[in-house]
Amino acid sequence: MKTFKDQIAADNSAAFLNALEFADEHDINGTACNAILQDISVAESLSTGSGSNQTYPGIYGSRLQVNCLAVSLSEVPVYGQLFSVDNKQYLVESCADDMGILTIQLVANDR
Secondary structure, three states: OOOHHHHHHHHHHHHHOOOOOOOEEEEEOOEEEEEEEEEEOOOOOOOEOOHHHOEOOOOOEEEEEEEEEHHHOOOOOOOOOEEEEOOEEEEEEEEEEEOOEEEEEEEEEOO
16 A cells, blocks of 8 residues: 555656656756756846846856755755756755755856
């Protein structure tokens, strides 16, 4: 008999991170695995002021959110770790494990 945890683990790869549905294959820190990548605009979070007074204080960067199976990676990333996605280097801002799916927040300086 399958437990609830067994069913969640099966759904994680069969539904949520299925390459035919949501995910695509990416090179995640040296490992080819199915993942969902979401670019996050940093302009808003790095701006000061609002409206016509809104300015961007000389920071050029990008943020990326990665969702992948925890078992796909050799180790769970930690804050400040150098981390690559499809040969672009980032720093880990945070990482959460939600029932086997990692949500990894990454930042990069694009200067």
